[in-house]
Amino acid sequence: AQTVTQSQPEMSVQEAETVTLSCTYDTSESDYYLFWYKQPPSRQMILVIRQEAYKQQNATENRFSVNFQKAAKSFSLKISDSQLGDAAMYFCARLNNNAGNMLTFGGGTRLMVKP
Amino acid sequence: KAGVTQTPRYLIKTRGQQVTLSCSPISGHRSVSWYQQTPGQGLQFLFEYFSETQRNKGNFPGRFSGRQFSNSRSEMNVSTLELGDSALYLCASSLAPGPVGQPQHFGDGTRLSIL
Numbered sequence: 001a002q003t004v005t006q007s008q009p010e011m012s013v014q015e016a017e018t019v020t021l022s023c024t025y026d027t028s029e030s031d032y033y034l035f036w037y038k039q040p041p042s043r044q045m046i047l048v049i050r051q052e053a054y055k056q057q058n059a060t061e062n063r064f065s066v067n068f069q070k071a072a073k074s075f076s077l078k079i080s081d082s083q084l085g086d087a088a089m090y091f092c093a094r095l096n097n098n099a100g101n102m103l104t105f106g107g108g109t110r111l112m113v114k115p
Numbered sequence: 116k117a118g119v120t121q122t123p124r125y126l127i128k129t130r131g132q133q134v135t136l137s138c139s140p141i142s143g144h145r146s147v148s149w150y151q152q153t154p155g156q157g158l159q160f161l162f163e164y165f166s167e168t169q170r171n172k173g174n175f176p177g178r179f180s181g182r183q184f185s186n187s188r189s190e191m192n193v194s195t196l197e198l199g200d201s202a203l204y205l206c207a208s209s210l211a212p213g214p215v216g217q218p219q220h221f222g223d224g225t226r227l228s229i230l
Binding site for chain 2: 033037106
């Protein structure tokens with residue numbers, strides 16, 4: 001099975017500090033897409049960042065950036081200057097190029113932000 | 116622009132009943148996907164519809180079915196409900212299906228509880 005693994009069920013960070021969430025995945029495809037989604041208690045899944053596998057450059061969105069290591073099949077999310085509003089479940093997801101819109105999700109990491 | 120709208124927000128049913136959930140995608144989005152989220156199994160892909168046709172299907176029994184209308188609105192139906200069907204059902208829409216890897220936008224979900 002082609003899986004997505006998030007090895008940290010819970011993480012904690014002090015407000016204004018930096019935290020990194022880990023994600024590894026398995027795929028036999030050479031072209032695919034990777035995403036990080038945030039799910040606050042309100043339930044709605046919110047797209048945080050997107051990475052195209054054929055691009056070497058790591059994606060960044062304001063305080064959010066990724067470290068994409070294609071050979072290692074690793075896709076970690078770094079949150080800088082953490083804010084209280086960043087507290088949520090974070091899900092890593094993979095979309096294979098030949099699978100329509102079928103996302104495969106990791107198990108999630110609960111991020112707590114301490115004031 | 117209105118987001119993805121799912122109705123109802125909460126639903127309580129008993130075993131053996133059937134249920135229909137509704138999803139209205141973002142205006143202009145033609146692809147609609149459904150996911151089941153449970154504490155034990157995490158987020159699992161149910162199916163995807165594009166242009167009123169099922170494009171992909173996850174590994175769920177035939178009790179789970181869906182359809183898409185000409186206005187891109189989608190419904191999913193679960194027949195002969197079981198206790199294990201209790202879950203948050205999320206709908207996501209995107210501008211197009213793969214392989215361009217368009218990000219999916221999620222609704223708030225329908226929380227289904229089976230008694």
